Amino acid sequence: MAQQLLDRYIAGSSVIHALDARVKLVLTIALIVCASLLPVGAWLALTAFTALVWAAIIASGVGLPTILRRSLLALPFLLVVVTVIFSVPGRPIFRLPLGFVTLTATDAGLLRFITIVWKSWISMQAALLLTATTHFLDVLRALQALHMPKIIVALMSFMYRYLFILVEEAQRLLRARDCRSAALQGSGGGSLLWRAQVTGRLVGTLFLRSFERSERIYVAMLSRGYTGELRSLRAQTLDRRDLRVGLVVGAILLIITAQAFVG
Amino acid sequence: MAIHELELPKLHTTTPAITLNQLSFAYPDGRVALQNVSVTINSGEKVALVGPNGAGKSTLLLHLNGVLGALDGSVRIADVEVRRDTLRKVRALVGLVFQDPDDQLFSPTVFDDVAFGPLHMGLAEAEVRARVVWALEQVGMQGFEDRMPHHMSVGQRKRVAVATVLSMEPQVLALDEPSAGLDPRARRGLVDLLQSLSQTMLVSTHDMRLIAEVFPRTIILANGQVAHDAPTDEILSNRALLEEYGLEMP
Amino acid sequence: MLDVLVRSLVLALHISDGLLSTSISALFWILTVACVAWAVQRTNRALDDRQVPLMGVMAACIFAAQMLNFPIAGGTSGHLLGGALAAIVLGPWAGVLVMTCVVALQALLFQDGGIVVMGANIFNMGVLTALSGSAIFYGLIRLTGRQSWGLMVSGFIAAWVTVVLSAALTSAQLAASGTASATVVFPAMIGVHMLIGIGEGLITTAALSFLLATRPDLLPAWLGNELSGKSRPISTRQILGTGLVIAVLLALLSPFASSAPDGLESVLERLGVAGSSGPTATSPVGVLPDYTIPGLEGGLSTILAGLVGVLIVVAIGYSIAMLIRRRRSVARDTKSMTTS
Numbered sequence: 001m002a003q004q005l006l007d008r009y010i011a012g013s014s015v016i017h018a019l020d021a022r023v024k025l026v027l028t029i030a031l032i033v034c035a036s037l038l039p040v041g042a043w044l045a046l047t048a049f050t051a052l053v054w055a056a057i058i059a060s061g062v063g064l065p066t067i068l069r070r071s072l073l074a075l076p077f078l079l080v081v082v083t084v085i086f087s088v089p090g091r092p093i094f095r096l097p098l099g100f101v102t103l104t105a106t107d108a109g110l111l112r113f114i115t116i117v118w119k120s121w122i123s124m125q126a127a128l129l130l131t132a133t134t135h136f137l138d139v140l141r142a143l144q145a146l147h148m149p150k151i152i153v154a155l156m157s158f159m160y161r162y163l164f165i166l167v168e169e170a171q172r173l174l175r176a177r178d179c180r181s182a183a184l185q186g187s188g189g190g191s192l193l194w195r196a197q198v199t200g201r202l203v204g205t206l207f208l209r210s211f212e213r214s215e216r217i218y219v220a221m222l223s224r225g226y227t228g229e230l231r232s233l234r235a236q237t238l239d240r241r242d243l244r245v246g247l248v249v250g251a252i253l254l255i256i257t258a259q260a261f262v263g
Numbered sequence: 264m265a266i267h268e269l270e271l272p273k274l275h276t277t278t279p280a281i282t283l284n285q286l287s288f289a290y291p292d293g294r295v296a297l298q299n300v301s302v303t304i305n306s307g308e309k310v311a312l313v314g315p316n317g318a319g320k321s322t323l324l325l326h327l328n329g330v331l332g333a334l335d336g337s338v339r340i341a342d343v344e345v346r347r348d349t350l351r352k353v354r355a356l357v358g359l360v361f362q363d364p365d366d367q368l369f370s371p372t373v374f375d376d377v378a379f380g381p382l383h384m385g386l387a388e389a390e391v392r393a394r395v396v397w398a399l400e401q402v403g404m405q406g407f408e409d410r411m412p413h414h415m416s417v418g419q420r421k422r423v424a425v426a427t428v429l430s431m432e433p434q435v436l437a438l439d440e441p442s443a444g445l446d447p448r449a450r451r452g453l454v455d456l457l458q459s460l461s462q463t464m465l466v467s468t469h470d471m472r473l474i475a476e477v478f479p480r481t482i483i484l485a486n487g488q489v490a491h492d493a494p495t496d497e498i499l500s501n502r503a504l505l506e507e508y509g510l511e512m513p
Numbered sequence: 514m515l516d517v518l519v520r521s522l523v524l525a526l527h528i529s530d531g532l533l534s535t536s537i538s539a540l541f542w543i544l545t546v547a548c549v550a551w552a553v554q555r556t557n558r559a560l561d562d563r564q565v566p567l568m569g570v571m572a573a574c575i576f577a578a579q580m581l582n583f584p585i586a587g588g589t590s591g592h593l594l595g596g597a598l599a600a601i602v603l604g605p606w607a608g609v610l611v612m613t614c615v616v617a618l619q620a621l622l623f624q625d626g627g628i629v630v631m632g633a634n635i636f637n638m639g640v641l642t643a644l645s646g647s648a649i650f651y652g653l654i655r656l657t658g659r660q661s662w663g664l665m666v667s668g669f670i671a672a673w674v675t676v677v678l679s680a681a682l683t684s685a686q687l688a689a690s691g692t693a694s695a696t697v698v699f700p701a702m703i704g705v706h707m708l709i710g711i712g713e714g715l716i717t718t719a720a721l722s723f724l725l726a727t728r729p730d731l732l733p734a735w736l737g738n739e740l741s742g743k744s745r746p747i748s749t750r751q752i753l754g755t756g757l758v759i760a761v762l763l764a765l766l767s768p769f770a771s772s773a774p775d776g777l778e779s780v781l782e783r784l785g786v787a788g789s790s791g792p793t794a795t796s797p798v799g800v801l802p803d804y805t806i807p808g809l810e811g812g813l814s815t816i817l818a819g820l821v822g823v824l825i826v827v828a829i830g831y832s833i834a835m836l837i838r839r840r841r842s843v844a845r846d847t848k849s850m851t852t853s
Contacts, residue, residue: 073624080702119530152617159615161371171580193715196716198719200720203723207571224380225383
């Protein structure tokens with residue numbers, strides 16, 4: 001169960017899947033940076049970026065609906081942005097009476113709102129495409145190749161390895177708690193303090209087990225020659241073709257972005 | 264296939280693979296775990312270590328590669344005495360496999376895990392890759408290089424756990440409860456695997472059927488001391504002895 | 514409806530891509546990289562090779578612990594952010610690294626929070642919570658004389674403050690990027706997180722007391738040393754330094770927070786947004802937020818006032834700390850004389 005929750009990778013053999021993870025990571029970041037640079041109302045550039053991302057999604061074969069569905073989960077994040085509709089000065093379009101105050105929506109506010117939401121939505125889809133077509137371990141290897149500090153990469157790969165085990169452990173603890181406290185559901189039995197205490201103890205238990213596990217892992221590492229230094233095999237050299245793809249798409253991103261400022 | 268980068272001492276038939284001499288150990292909290300344990304295991308021998316929980320079995324195994332240091336007495340692997348300055352050599356000689364494969368397999372992929380030992384022995388990349396292939400073949404898990412441990416069954420994880428030390432080409436294998444938690448088929452596979460491996464073995468277990476099938480010699484540990492050290496047949500046929508230490512007939 | 518609102522405000526702590534201006538994103542990347550680099554160096558200096566598996570598993574543990582929730586009221590549930598707990602138990606630097614991994618993995622694997630804005634997210638939920646959480650906790654337990662009630666109270670306050678600070682800084686970043694109205698976002702985010710923080714505080718306290726009661730030996734030596742008064746893993750100067758940084762940060766944010774009752778317009782005017790109405794449609798939101806430096810003039814006095822206030826508070830706090838330390842060292846001297 002935890003596995004379905006935690007595995008975001010959708011296996012496939014498309015060109016997008018086959019593209020070097022480093023190129024994919026850099027291009028995704030480049031696209032998100034370019035999108036965030038766009039001015040309000042750069043509709044042409046936003047449309048072009050959307051077309052680009054959608055083309056890549058379709059080429060990847062993971063399915064546009066899948067990515068769009070996943071991207072909807074991010075909608076609540078955008079709620080705070082609604083406030084700009086009413087806060088940016090401009091020509092009033094409509095009024096929203098809310099009891100003691102009346103909010104006035106402006107055209108400039110609305111344009112900015114749409115721009116921000118669109119940017120955010122494209123960025124989200126690009127990131128979703130990256131995780132759907134690139135195994136997380138390849139993302140980590142790409143980060144290492146891009147000179148992320150070794151210790152961070154090591155910590156994240158440990159984290160990824162034990163995520164599954166600890167999330168399952170957390171679910172077991174939760175189930176055990178719910179079995180013993182039938183009143184907790186619905187009626188919300190017990191005081192807030194008591195409920196927090198129970199949860200705190202679960203967190204403490206999880207912490208404890210993690211401590212103990214890390215000690216055992218440490219012994220296992222020691223037994224296999226670990227001396228405090230982390231070693232890894234050298235990364236493979238970047239394929240010429242992948243590099244070319246990266247450069248071409250990168251250039252397209254730059255042109256679209258520049259166009260928004262010139263036009 | 265092996266290209267030895269490390270100078271491994273050659274084993275002579277006259278040199279025992281494991282020599283424990285008057286080994287004693289107590290944990291920092293004062294709990295005595297081992298008391299004057301003396302055991303000699305010859306090269307190629309397969310020995311089972313039995314006894315109730317808390318008898319000191321795991322503690323003893325942790326002494327073999329110097330993860331725990333003896334308070335008193337000595338541990339020798341082949342002709343290398345386990346000391347602070349011989350740890351690297353000793354850890355290449357002794358492959359220690361822990362009970363929970365999730366502790367043993369700490370890397371995200373099977374390849375990374377099996378390669379961890381050879382990499383940290385300082386072997387060259389080509390040799391590391393060759394050893395991973397060879398070790399996985401030994402345990403019948405070839406082709407699993409890119410798999411992640413959490414996508415595998417317990418039995419498969421146990422096999423890979425053995426491969427993670429085989430890739431270091433150890434001369435001694437020390438296994439802690441290898442058959443715990445396995446279903447009958449996975450257990451069968453493990454028995455076959457242990458029989459096929461030629462290394463000297465010291466294996467702690469509660470599984471008397473496994474002992475009867477694989478290990479000709481059995482050591483009973485109780486309260487940190489060697490209570491009995493005899494051929495397995497002899498121990499298994501002594502009903503009174505088995506009952507005394509809470510062991511079951513296979 | 515209300516719980517949807519509250520939930521989305523809680524989620525808003527994970528800022529998505531596109532919600533921060535490029536300059537704010539870049540600024541917080543710089544701050545985050547500096548802090549994480551410092552943390553890496555400090556952890557390397559500790560030279561304990563146990564740290565790598567410990568921190569890696571702990572990061573997974575914090576991630577999993579965030580899934581343990583409990584119902585508060587009205588459909589909202591409390592859960593752990595974990596920064597304060599991690600920093601208290603593992604130490605501030607390890608806490609920073611652990612939380613950095615948690616936030617980074619959430620963004621890279623689950624798109625909880627964006628990629629280009631990750632610098633800000635790591636700073637808000639990782640660096641800020643770990644550093645302020647441990648500074649407040651260790652400062653307070655010294656003041657309470659390491660009593661067990663003091664431990665609980667300190668843990669609660671530290672955890673509560675980290676959540677509120679996180680929310681405040683997130684709101685400030687959104688407001689400064691021009692992607693949310695300051696007058697709405699500040700009270701809403703801070704208000705909700707003052708409630709959420711209670712959950713964080715209670716869970717942190719309960720987890721701490723559980724750990725101390727069951728296996729105090731498992732806790733890293735340095736927490737034990739602090740509790741037994743043997744040595745001080747964090748110096749008083751470091752605690753005061755962190756406090757000062759946080760206070761200055763808050764003072765700088767105060768003009769955003771002081772929302773005038775006469776509606777959005779006045780604040781926006783103060784920020785200079787109102788001045789640039791009209792052709793705003795073509796002004797690049799990303800590169801430069803709409804307000805300019807002269808626009809901050811109105812807020813400048815607030816900032817200065819805030820800074821003066823901070824200095825006074827720090828001065829008072831420092832003298833109290835010095836007084837306590839002197840009295841304690843005198844007591845220790847007399848004790849060592851009688852024993853020798």
